[in-house]
Amino acid sequence: MTSSVRVLGRNLPELCVIMTPNFWILVVALLINITGFYCCLYSEEDPDIPVIAKYFTTKGRYEEVNPHLRDDILFVNRSALKPPSPQCREAHLTAVIRHGTRYPTIKNIQKMRRLYGLVESRASGEESWLREIQSQWTMWYTDDMDGRLAMKGVSDHKHLAVRLSKLFPSLLTEEKLRAGQVNFMTSSKHRCVNSTLSFMAGLTEQWAIRDVEFEHTLNDALMRFFDKCTRFVEEIDKNATALAEMQLFKEGPEMRRVQEKIADRLRVPYQSITEEMAEAAFDLCAYEFAIKAVNSPWCCLFDEVDALVMEYSNDLKQFWKRSYGHDINSKASCILFHDVFSRLDKAANEIKSGQQVTEAVTIQIGHAETLLPLLTLLGFFRDSEALKSTNFAQQAQRSFRTSYMMPYAANLLLVLYDCGNGDLRLQALLNEKPVAFPGLTDLTSSMPRYEDVRSHYRELLRGCDFETECQLFNKPVDS
Numbered sequence: 403m404t405s406s407v408r409v410l411g412r413n414l415p416e417l418c419v420i421m422t423p424n425f426w427i428l429v430v431a432l433l434i435n436i437t438g439f440y441c442c443l444y445s446e447e448d449p450d451i452p453v454i455a456k457y458f459t460t461k462g463r464y465e466e467v468n469p470h471l472r473d474d475i476l477f478v479n480r481s482a483l484k485p486p487s488p489q490c491r492e493a494h495l496t497a498v499i500r501h502g503t504r505y506p507t508i509k510n511i512q513k514m515r516r517l518y519g520l521v522e523s524r525a526s527g528e529e530s531w532l533r534e535i536q537s538q539w540t541m542w543y544t545d546d547m548d549g550r551l552a553m554k555g556v557s558d559h560k561h562l563a564v565r566l567s568k569l570f571p572s573l574l575t576e577e578k579l580r581a582g583q584v585n586f587m588t589s590s591k592h593r594c595v596n597s598t599l600s601f602m603a604g605l606t607e608q609w610a611i612r613d614v615e616f617e618h619t620l621n622d623a624l625m626r627f628f629d630k631c632t633r634f635v636e637e638i639d640k641n642a643t644a645l646a647e648m649q650l651f652k653e654g655p656e657m658r659r660v661q662e663k664i665a666d667r668l669r670v671p672y673q674s675i676t677e678e679m680a681e682a683a684f685d686l687c688a689y690e691f692a693i694k695a696v697n698s699p700w701c702c703l704f705d706e707v708d709a710l711v712m713e714y715s716n717d718l719k720q721f722w723k724r725s726y727g728h729d730i731n732s733k734a735s736c737i738l739f740h741d742v743f744s745r746l747d748k749a750a751n752e753i754k755s756g757q758q759v760t761e762a763v764t765i766q767i768g769h770a771e772t773l774l775p776l777l778t779l780l781g782f783f784r785d786s787e788a789l790k791s792t793n794f795a796q797q798a799q800r801s802f803r804t805s806y807m808m809p810y811a812a813n814l815l816l817v818l819y820d821c822g823n824g825d826l827r828l829q830a831l832l833n834e835k836p837v838a839f840p841g842l843t844d845l846t847s848s849m850p851r852y853e854d855v856r857s858h859y860r861e862l863l864r865g866c867d868f869e870t871e872c873q874l875f876n877k878p879v880d881s
């Protein structure tokens with residue numbers, strides 16, 4: 403559909419058929435062309451959604467991962483939880499959540515500005531999307547936006563809070579919030595603090611609470627462990643070689659083809675569209691959509707094949723920098739892993755000894771860089787083959803897709819259930835959908851016994867010591 407419309411758009415000036423049976427089709431095509439949408443128009447479901455929106459990796463919208471939310475942002479499906487027996491009660495929830503939709507960082511904004519300058523001054527052609535960029539679109543991103551939470555990010559978290567209170571109506575309640583049984587912890591980064599405040603506002607507005615302010619604690623040791631893990635910083639973060647596979651892919655044939663196609667569409671010399679420019683164009687399409695919900699003309703620089711290449715390039719980065727590519731990437735999250743399990747243990751022990759669970763809900767807000775290593779440590783989305791610069795085609799069906807795992811406001815929910823007589827269950831949900839713990843498939847229920855989960859992760863529970871993992875063993879000798 404997309405490509406046939408594009409062909410029609412290009413050929414339009416040469417068609418002089420008037421008052422034929424095709425006349426109205428032409429009029430419609432012309433209108434589409436004039437309104438400046440044509441090649442971005444047809445996502446099967448919704449013309450306001452770019453066809454490539456499902457490939458935006460960590461810059462993707464949460465609604466693309468949970469499409470039913472497009473119709474009703476507060477929709478929850480409690481029957482998807484399926485506890486093993488009706489007497490199971492939710493006893494504790496720990497939620498590790500990424501901040502909401504944010505503005506681009508300064509570095510990204512500067513790249514976008516350079517691309518816009520190029521397109522404005524050098525590109526030529528009659529396509530309506532190109533004219534729209536050149537005559538209507540303005541570079542409205544300013545340096546001071548630098549990674550801040552956008553208004554959409556505020557609603558991401560407000561809505562998530564309301565949905566979680568509907569999903570766990572006996573846990574995330576006004577009574578428990580007022581009783582101090584709901585705790586909030588966040589990374590100190592402004593977009594995370596503001597996400598936390600937005601999450602709280604979602605609850606207090608829903609319950610019309612005006613007489614109390616709720617506390618949150620800043621905890622970078624837990625929510626920004628990647629900054630504190632020396633071995634990760636030295637061996638990965640500061641070490642370009644650690645991301646060699648990504649770099650090779652960026653210099654490889656698939657990426658070069660994407661750049662050439664962009665250059666063709668803009669009618670500019672091939673060498674002016676660097677890999678960085680291609681990235682800026684992809685980012686512009688993604689940010690315009692995530693922040694303003696518009697299907698912008700920038701999206702017309704990519705077809706679906708190009709988007710898959712851009713997605714893979716980003717996934718390579720996440721894989722080698724935050725996930726299975728290097729062992730230390732996930733080991734850096736040992737500190738958070740133990741924090742989560744010690745809280746679950748505490749709640750489990752309270753239940754076993756007949757006490758009330760003191761902490762009903764813990765909300766921990768951080769970054770993609772917080773959540774992805776933790777998911778990796780737990781074994782989620784592990785493919786048999788590593789993502790490499792040379793296996794783009796073989797990886798077409800991979801499960802490691804950050805577009806699916808890590809949109810804005812991505813979340814891992816761990817819910818402890820008390821099913822009576824010492825039968826405790828633990829359910830994991832990723833982005834509000836139940837998921838099985840990898841390697842722990844209890845076919846009778848998606849909700850394994852808590853002790854089975856503990857025994858499944860016993861090696862990590864015994865070891866996985868942050869201090870030990872993160873110390874630099876082979877300190878280079880000063881010369």
Ligand SMILES: *[C@@H]1O[C@H](CO)[C@@H](O)[C@H](O)[C@H]1NC(C)=O
Nearest residue numbers: 470478479480481482483484
């Ligand atoms: C809710 O979840 C159940 C179980 O997964 C599923 O069968 C059902 O179709 C869902 N309902 C809606 C409205 O999404």
Ligand SMILES: *[C@@H]1O[C@H](CO)[C@@H](O)[C@H](O)[C@H]1NC(C)=O
Nearest residue numbers: 549550551552592593595596
């Ligand atoms: C966060 O919220 C505060 C107070 O509402 C506001 O002043 C600030 O600009 C916000 N920061 C970001 C990064 O959005």
Ligand SMILES: *[C@@H]1O[C@H](CO)[C@@H](O)[C@H](O)[C@H]1NC(C)=O
Nearest residue numbers: 636637638641642643644728
């Ligand atoms: C950088 O990464 C490469 C590849 O993982 C590794 O062999 C090398 O030891 C690292 N360098 C440092 C200084 O850690």
